[in-house]
Amino acid sequence: MQTQTREEKKRQTRKQLMDAALTLTGSGRHFSSISLREVAKNAGVxxxxxxxxxxxxxxLGLNIIDDLGLMLRKLMRTARQHEDYFEAQARNSVEVYAEYVCxxxxxxxxxxxxxxxxxxxxxxxxRNELKYFSNELASDIRPLAQLSSTDDTDLDIICQLxxxxxxxxxxxxxxxxETNPAYLDTYIEHTLKKLRCVWLGATSWQS
Amino acid sequence: MQTQTREEKKRQTRKQLMDAALTLTGSGRHFSSISLREVAKNAGVxxxxxxxxxxxxxxLGLNIIDDLGLMLRKLMRTARQHEDYFEAQARNSVEVYAEYVCxxxxxxxxxxxxxxxxxxxxxxxxRNELKYFSNELASDIRPLAQLSSTDDTDLDIICQLxxxxxxxxxxxxxxxxETNPAYLDTYIEHTLKKLRCVWLGATSWQS
DNA sequence: TCTTTCAGTCAACACTTGTTCACTGAAAAT
DNA sequence: ATTTTCAGTGAACAAGTGTTGACTGAAAGA
Structure with a gap:
């Protein structure tokens, strides 16, 4: 079955290289200490x-970041649901985030x-990817009445936070x-508490 | 001037090694990609x-972290001044922090x-050093009347935040x-705004 | 059909890596 | 005065590094 066109084959090895690099970083090694030869070997090339x-x-790293960006955008689309109540929206977002991380x-x-x-x-x-993330958030919550006394620059900073x-x-x-799967819930609850605290501050903010 | 006892001399080269490693990390390289030989060479050994x-x-890294810990404690002692007003205390702390970073x-x-x-x-x-930092903060602000309706675990989480x-x-x-020294002020003002937001949330928190 | 393109191979290069071992020489202990 | 200790040396090792250039062979284009 030589159904592989040359272009397909190239894309595939390319992906194998990126996957190899990601696997190596995931296994405790730091990206900057991983050698080109190691990546090639793990990609079977x-x-x-x-x-x-x-x-x-x-x-290679920059290309991984591009993929990462795509993933983050998908994550955002999944989490976004335009609920009016903070609690529901926040809980959903953090849960989706944690799910994606795992x-x-x-x-x-x-x-x-x-x-x-x-x-x-x-x-x-x-940094750019994170900036995009917080800009999206800002334009999402900008219309909310509870934030009417927060000006644009302050809202930006709060979104970064x-x-x-x-x-x-x-x-x-x-x-x-890795060692304790139950930590997932702890993480979610802790993060939610932090977000509630920030939100409490944001909604009583006076620019 | 052979005034150097053997012990002193040893301490000195030890410091040279740690300094060499720090200089290399400071120059854009990642610690985990720095070789033992490089460190030795830069230490003149x-x-x-x-x-x-x-x-x-x-x-070597663990020993650097020990020194880092000492520095952070000194930073804390300098920043701490038991002011009652949040604004004054926060501004002072962030300024001292930024000064130490530079x-x-x-x-x-x-x-x-x-x-x-x-x-x-x-x-x-x-992580331990940071934990120590936030524990100190927690026991510092625990007595404040404005935080009386926040229980201990919630206060811990807020301090982590x-x-x-x-x-x-x-x-x-x-x-x-490096490129723009004026960013220092931006950093201070942005961080202060974030802290004010968190503080606003913390003081209206109900556990 | 023949020619071109090009992802992947193989061998070789100069160099750096961590670690070993036997050593030197001056400070410390006797 | 003599011995011991031990921080620093120098040579050598097997293994891994990035990058080169000339190659192969099958898919794509003519």
């Missing part, structure tokens, strides 16, 4: 083939690692979930 | 000498890197401060 797809590891551990491991420990280009790319509160201890979730 | 002080890079860039670079991207032992060690809010975008500060 000779080192020189790597160059047919990426010029170096950084470019379903795509390697991506989130990569993200947490690279956000603070990647090359400056990689850090910047991740909300986003970083959710993302911030993802690494803790990833660390604990 | 032969690779084999490294083993007289640390068994491997991870142990004065000890390498330590904070290392901390940000390792918290999410170090070996699990290193991550755990950093406060601490992570301050630490969270340290990497952004470190990234921007």
């Amino acid at each position: 000779v080192p020189t083939s790597f160059y047919r797809h990426f010029s170096d590891m950084e470019e 379903a795509h551990k390697n991506y989130f491991f990569f993200m947490e690692q690279v956000r603070t420990g990647g090359s400056s280009a990689l850090r910047k790319a991740i 909300i986003v970083s509160t959710v993302f911030e201890c993802t690494i803790d979730l990833l660390d604990h979930i | 032969v690779p084999t000498s490294f083993y007289r002080h640390f068994s491997d890079m991870e142990e 004065a000890h860039k390498n330590y904070f670079f290392f901390m940000e890197q390792v918290r999410t991207g170090g070996s699990s032992a290193l991550r755990k060690a950093i 406060i601490v992570s809010t301050v630490f969270e975008c340290t990497i952004d500060l470190l990234d921007h401060i």
